[in-house]
Amino acid sequence: MNEIQRDPDAVRVTALAGELRVVIGQLKRRLREQSNLGDLTWTQLRVLSRLDSEGPATVTALARAEGIRPQSMGETVSALKAAGLVSGAPDPCDGRQTVLSLTPACIKAIKTGRAAKDDWLFKAISTQLAVAEQEQLAAAVQLLKRIVAT
Numbered sequence: 001m002n003e004i005q006r007d008p009d010a011v012r013v014t015a016l017a018g019e020l021r022v023v024i025g026q027l028k029r030r031l032r033e034q035s036n037l038g039d040l041t042w043t044q045l046r047v048l049s050r051l052d053s054e055g056p057a058t059v060t061a062l063a064r065a066e067g068i069r070p071q072s073m074g075e076t077v078s079a080l081k082a083a084g085l086v087s088g089a090p091d092p093c094d095g096r097q098t099v100l101s102l103t104p105a106c107i108k109a110i111k112t113g114r115a116a117k118d119d120w121l122f123k124a125i126s127t128q129l130a131v132a133e134q135e136q137l138a139a140a141v142q143l144l145k146r147i148v149a150t
Contacts, residue, residue, distance in 0.1 A: 034120045035113025056101040
């Protein structure tokens with residue numbers, strides 16, 4: 001740590017990293033405010049996101065992907081079923097398993113939420129930033145893509 005404190009470039013990058021983390025957290029919270037899937041836990045949101053991006057899955061596969069016990073995932077899935085967000089069907093390859101997927105109502109809610117987030121971002125960018133600043137933001141987005149690709 002002492003080496004970082006002595007190196008002005010390292011001090012600058014450390015401060016930038018902290019600022020970026022805070023601002024991204026604030027942006028995530030603002031975006032979360034724009035869409036409302038109810039009072040879901042972080043794990044429930046992760047399951048819905050995974051089913052949305054990767055498609056239907058079993059409780060076991062979801063538990064493995066999230067790094068939790070199948071019993072815990074079972075509780076999470078039960079709550080999502082009760083909320084009408086996921087449904088299950090027998091696995092065609094193994095009738096003992098249930099394949100979970102998003103319900104049409106959940107898919108609609110996700111699409112509506114994404115549209116609300118996009119709308120909020122559009123309004124914020126177009127009203128708060130000049131054209132030159134919008135171009136700077138576009139360049140910054142490309143830099144962020146490079147960071148997350150590593």
